[in-house]
Amino acid sequence: NAGVMQNPRHLVRRRGQEARLRCSPMKGHSHVYWYRQLPEEGLKFMVYLQKENIIDESGMPKERFSAEFPKEGPSILRIQQVVRGDSAAYFCASTTGTRETQYFGPGTRLLVL
Amino acid sequence: AQSVTQLDSQVPVFEEAPVELRCNYSSSVSVYLFWYVQYPNQGLQLLLKYLSGSTLVKGINGFEAEFNKSQTSFHLRKPSVHISDTAEYFCAVQNNAGNMLTFGGGTRLMVKP
Numbered sequence: 001n002a003g004v005m006q007n008p009r010h011l012v013r014r015r016g017q018e019a020r021l022r023c024s025p026m027k028g029h030s031h032v033y034w035y036r037q038l039p040e041e042g043l044k045f046m047v048y049l050q051k052e053n054i055i056d057e058s059g060m061p062k063e064r065f066s067a068e069f070p071k072e073g074p075s076i077l078r079i080q081q082v083v084r085g086d087s088a089a090y091f092c093a094s095t096t097g098t099r100e101t102q103y104f105g106p107g108t109r110l111l112v113l
Numbered sequence: 114a115q116s117v118t119q120l121d122s123q124v125p126v127f128e129e130a131p132v133e134l135r136c137n138y139s140s141s142v143s144v145y146l147f148w149y150v151q152y153p154n155q156g157l158q159l160l161l162k163y164l165s166g167s168t169l170v171k172g173i174n175g176f177e178a179e180f181n182k183s184q185t186s187f188h189l190r191k192p193s194v195h196i197s198d199t200a201e202y203f204c205a206v207q208n209n210a211g212n213m214l215t216f217g218g219g220t221r222l223m224v225k226p
Contacts, residue, residue: 035216
């Protein structure tokens with residue numbers, strides 16, 4: 001029973017490039033959550049998606065960041081024109097529904113040079 | 114709005130000693146409470162959770178936590194720690210809508226031989 005999968009595990013980008021982070025939820029899970037962990041800090045909620053719908057994006061920066069969870073395939077967190085401050089670990093979690101326990105992936109560690 | 118405070122950023126302790134990691138939360142509504150552990154360069158693993166019922170919750174790896182509504186606390190305890198318990202521990206609350214977790218800043222447990 002595979003857990004939450006994220007790839008790549010490590011991603012290096014230069015300022016101004018785009019970063020695409022992928023998350024495949026656990027089998028049977030249709031709800032995905034993205035969190036960001038800045039160095040030496042706790043995780044901060046970014047966005048909550050169900051298949052083909054963004055339910056809550058209250059934690060997403062207003063510019064350059066977007067997320068999707070298509071009918072087929074993984075959820076994608078996209079960061080356009082990355083800046084050094086985007087360097088962080090990005091985690092996704094999945095559940096079978098709201099108010100269920102969130103299970104986390106191993107994270108993608110983004111480094112912007 | 115919810116918030117979580119982990120009072121200790123680091124807790125050094127000798128192997129086989131007891132440990133308590135403190136967590137206080139604030140919320141105007143009833144919440145679900147969680148403790149997660151993060152080993153270096155890995156994702157978050159669920160240790161235990163409080164949803165309802167008995168205020169003493171037992172988790173994996175010998176950890177337990179007690180929900181105290183009057184003190185709005187959910188402290189994590191282990192009677193005898195091992196070197197392998199060295200990790201970052203995060204306390205989190207889930208909001209009433211169930212669409213996000215709010216994390217504390219984390220407590221780094223350092224077990225010394």
